[in-house]
Amino acid sequence: MLNATRMVFSIRGLLALMFTIYMIVAIGWFYDAIATTALGEILNIFTTQESQFQWFVFDSALVKLTTLFVAPIFVFDAISGDRHQERLGLYLSRPISRTQHVLVRTLSAFVAFGIVYLPLISLGYLQFTTIVPGLTPGPYFATSFLLYLLAFFSMSVGIFISVVSKNNMVSFLATFGIMSFAMLPNAMKYSMPAMETAAIATPHYYATYFIKPGNLDALSYIGIMLVMILFCLPFLYLAIWRFNKEDL
C-alpha cells in the first residue's frame, strides 16, 4: 500500500492523473461534435446512442489510454530500474522471497493505477450523462472495470519485460510495442470481420465485450473477468520464474 501511495504521488502518478482527466474531458467535448457526423459503417453496428457512445469512449479512446500508456508507466521500470540503480540486492536482503517481490511490485502498480483511474472514470460518468442522458450505469461501470483488468494485463506484460530487460528504455519501448500490436485486431474487428477471429485471442476483445446492449448478465461477466485474469497469469508466471533464476 505504501508503494502504491508513493507511486500515485510521484511524477508518474501526476502524469497518469493529467492524462486521464484530459482524455475524459476530451471524450465528452468531442463526442458532442462527432455525434452529428457519420463515422462510416462502424457506428451503424450499434443500434442505440448509448452503445455508440460506449464504443467511442471505451473501444476507440480509453482502451488506448489505459493499455498503451497509463498502465505500463507504473511498472515498466519496476525491476529493470532497481537493477540499474543497484537497489535490487538491498530489497532482496529483506525477509521476502523473490516471488513476493515481483507480486508486490505488480500489485502496487495495479492499486496505484486504480487510485487514479477508478475515481476519475466514476466522475466521468456524471459528465457523460449530460451528453447521453440514457447512459445506464450497469454496462458503463462493467466495461470500466474490465478495462481496469486490461490494465493489469498490460502490467503483467510490463513486469515480465522489466525482469528480462536490463534497460528502462528498452523495457518501456518493448511494452509499448507489444501493447500497440496486441490492440490492433480488436480495433479493426468492426471494419474487417476477419480480424474478429484474431481479436478473440487478445484480452482487449473481452474488455469491450459488453459495449453492445443486451450482452450483460452476471454469469457472463464473471466468466469474462476470469478469462481476462487468465490472460495475465502466463506473463506473471514467466516474470516470477525468470526472476527466481536470475543471479544478481
Added chain:
Amino acid sequence: MNMDIWLADVKHLIHSKRTSYTILIMCVFAIAMALVVKAAPPGLAEALRSAAPGSAGVFEYMWFENVLNKFLLLIFISYGAFIICDLEDDRSIAMIVTKPVTRTNFILRRTASSLSGFFFVYFVGIALSGAIAAVIVGNLDYPLFMLHHVQILPMFLFTYALTFFLSVPLRNTTPSVLTAFSITLAASFLYTFTTMADPTAVPSGYNPLTLGYLILIDSPLTEPMIISLAYAAGLYSAGLLWFNKKDI
C-alpha cells in the same frame, strides 16, 4: 568536437539493443499492417485511400496512424533522452562536465551522436519496412513513401528537442521520457479528435504533431515544416542555455 568520442558514441548506439529492437519491431509492424491492408475489404481500402489522397498507398496511411505517430515518436524521444539522461542514470555526468570541454561543446557532441544513431535506425527501419510492405501489398509507391518520411522529420526533431529541454530539469530518463511522451501524445490526440469532429477541416500547422496528417492529405507543407523546425530550434537553444547555467 572530438570525433573519436563521437564515433564511439555512435557505435555504442548502433550496437545497442535499442537499435536492434526498434528495427525488429518496425519490421513486425510492417508485416502485420501489410497483411491487414491485403485482407481489407475493397470498401474500407477505398475509404482510407480517399481519406489520404496524398499518401503512397493505404499501407502508408495505417503506418502513419499506428506506428509513426506513436511508436517512432517514442523512439525519437528515447534518443533525445540520450543526450543527458543516460549519463545522469550512470551518475557520470558530474565527472564529464569537469573535463576541459565547454558544456556547449559537450551537448553538441552528444546531440550529434544521438542524431546519427537515430537516423541510422530510422532510415534502415523505414527502408526495410517499406520494402516488406511493397512486397506484400504490391501497390506501395516506395519512392514517395521514403520522401514522406524525410518530410516528417521536423515533427520528430521537435519531439527530440522537447525531450532534451525537459531532461535538463528532470535529469533522469524515466520522468523526462514520460513527460515528453505525454505532451506529444496529448497534442496528437488533440488534432485526431478535431479531425474526427470535422473531417473536412485542415488541422493547424502550429501543432507540430499534425505534420504527418498534412502529408497524407497532400496539404502544403512548407509553413508547417518551418514552424516545427522553429519550435525545435527554440526548445533546443533554451535547453542548451539552461544546461550551461545549471548547477549539476
